Amino acid sequence: MTSSYTPSELGRRIGSGLLSFPVTHFTADGLSFDESAYRDNITRLATYEVGGLFAAGGTGEFFSLTGPEVERVVAAAVQSAPAETPVLAPAGYGTRTAVEYAQAAERAGADGILLFPPYLTEAGQEGLADHVEAVCRSTSLGVVVYSRANAVYTAPTLARIADRCPNLIGYKDGVGDIDAMTRIYTCLGERLTYIGGLPTAETFALPYLELGVTTYSSAIFNFLPEFALEFYGAVRARKHDTVITLLEDFVLPYTAIRDRRPGYAVSIVKAGMTAVGHSAGPVRPPLTDLTQDELDELTVLINGQLTLPT
Numbered sequence: 001m002t003s004s005y006t007p008s009e010l011g012r013r014i015g016s017g018l019l020s021f022p023v024t025h026f027t028a029d030g031l032s033f034d035e036s037a038y039r040d041n042i043t044r045l046a047t048y049e050v051g052g053l054f055a056a057g058g059t060g061e062f063f064s065l066t067g068p069e070v071e072r073v074v075a076a077a078v079q080s081a082p083a084e085t086p087v088l089a090p091a092g093y094g095t096r097t098a099v100e101y102a103q104a105a106e107r108a109g110a111d112g113i114l115l116f117p118p119y120l121t122e123a124g125q126e127g128l129a130d131h132v133e134a135v136c137r138s139t140s141l142g143v144v145v146y147s148r149a150n151a152v153y154t155a156p157t158l159a160r161i162a163d164r165c166p167n168l169i170g171y172k173d174g175v176g177d178i179d180a181m182t183r184i185y186t187c188l189g190e191r192l193t194y195i196g197g198l199p200t201a202e203t204f205a206l207p208y209l210e211l212g213v214t215t216y217s218s219a220i221f222n223f224l225p226e227f228a229l230e231f232y233g234a235v236r237a238r239k240h241d242t243v244i245t246l247l248e249d250f251v252l253p254y255t256a257i258r259d260r261r262p263g264y265a266v267s268i269v270k271a272g273m274t275a276v277g278h279s280a281g282p283v284r285p286p287l288t289d290l291t292q293d294e295l296d297e298l299t300v301l302i303n304g305q306l307t308l309p310t
Contacts, residue, residue, distance in 0.1 A: 003111040005086055007142030010052075010112050011169035013086055014144075014215065015193035017051030018232040021059040021217045023270055024073055026281035033069050034281060035076050041278060042080035048225045051215055052086045053077060054114055058146075059219045059269055062090040062116065064284035071104045078109040088144065092116030095131045099138040112142040114172065117151030125157045136165035143167055146197060148174030155180070155187040162191050172197040173213070176204060185212040199265035200258060202228075202251050205235045206243050219265070220254070223272035227305050253301055257294055263287040268298065275299040276306070 005013060022045060025034040042053070055077035056062045056070050065073065074089040081087055089105035091098040091113050102113050115135055123131070128151055136143050145161075145168070147153045152175055153161075162168050171188075172195040173181055185194065189212075196208050196216030205216050214236075221228035227250065234242040258264045266283060271290040273280045275298055282289050290298065 003086075003106075003109075003141055004083065005111045005142070007112075007140075007167040007169050010086055010142040011193040014052040014088070014112075014170065014195070017049060017215065018221065018229060019195065019215055019217050020045055020048075020050045020053045020221050021057045021219055022053065022055065022077070023222055023266075023273060023280045024056055024060040024065065026284065028281060030282045030284050033065075033072060035072065037280065038073065039076050039080045041280070042077055044278070045221070045225060046080070046082050046085060048221075048229060050085065050221070052088055052112075053081050054088045054090075054217065055110070056090050057088075057114060057217070058116075059217070059222070059266055060090075061266060061284060061287075062092065064287070067101070067104070070101065071108050074105055074110050075108040086111040088112040088114050090114050090116060091135060093119040094121075095134050098131070098135050102135050102139040102141070102143075106139055106141060110141065112144065112169070113139060114144050114146055116146050117149045120150070122150050125154055128153060129157050129161050132161050132168065133165055136161070136167050139167070141167065142169035144170030144172055144193075144195065146172045146174060148197065152180075153184075155183040158184060158192070159187055162188060169193060170195055172217070173208075174198055178207075178211070181208070181211045181213070200251065200255050202231055203247065203255060205232070206238075206240065209235055209238070219269045220251075220272070222269050223276045223278065224250075224302060224305055250301065250305055254298070257290070257298055257301075260294070261288065264290065271295050271298050272302060275302045 025038040056073040089110035091101035170193040174197040194213040201216035
């Protein structure tokens with residue numbers, strides 16, 4: 001299948017609005033992908049306008065999915081999302097495996113690739129550049145690199161890749177290093193689209209906007225889409241007072257629950273889905289679900305937003 005977007009068009013499109021990172025639905029035992037429920041959820045979220053939809057991303061538990069499952073999830077998202085909404089698929093692990101994921105994404109009809117860090121192995125900048133270039137060469141789709149963990153890209157490395165790979169379209173920051181982000185934007189300017197990718201990216205959205213980061217991955221959008229879009233609109237309009245109020249009322253109490261255990265950045269999103277009556281099943285090991293008390297606490301917090309006057 002051929003993407004509806006050229007890489008450059010895709011870069012502009014995803015930079016123009018909030019980004020949706022839907023959870024992946026599992027059956028109650030966590031063993032199988034619940035495709036029907038997933039498709040229904042994509043259809044529900046598609047009633048809201050977003051810059052792009054990232055299927056089987058970090059929030060979608062890419063790390064716990066098999067290769068065939070990833071291709072099924074991506075295909076389901078492509079078939080369920082509106083034609084005008086770009087769908088990006090994941091790639092990761094070793095270089096040859098990442099290439100296979102990228103090519104599978106094209107087969108499934110995705111519009112772009114989010115390239116996760118290589119699994120486990122640390123590498124220098126030259127090796128990371130070779131890794132990204134190999135993936136970019138393997139596909140005609142636009143590629144976004146995710147800088148975090150053992151794959152933190154410097155400005156010179158990104159400049160090298162961008163020069164050699166026209167289909168490198170984006171940089172997703174999962175580190176939160178203001179100095180590095182400043183150097184990257186100063187070096188590459190509008191050559192790339194910049195995406196905020198820290199857990200609960202809303203907490204960094206306003207200061208990052210000043211560094212050219214026009215969008216971010218919103219996990220909250222899964223269960224409070226109206227709130228997520230209101231927050232994004234306030235950020236883009238630089239309504240500082242509104243952003244601070246929304247942080248105080250919801251985002252920061254939410255992150256306080258998120259920070260109680262490693263991996264809760266994903267688990268709390270699935271708990272949020274349960275809280276609003278759209279359960280997506282459990283998370284898969286090695287992640288753990290919120291406790292019942294934590295789910296109850298989160299439900300009260302979410303209900304406070306649902307009952308606020310519009």
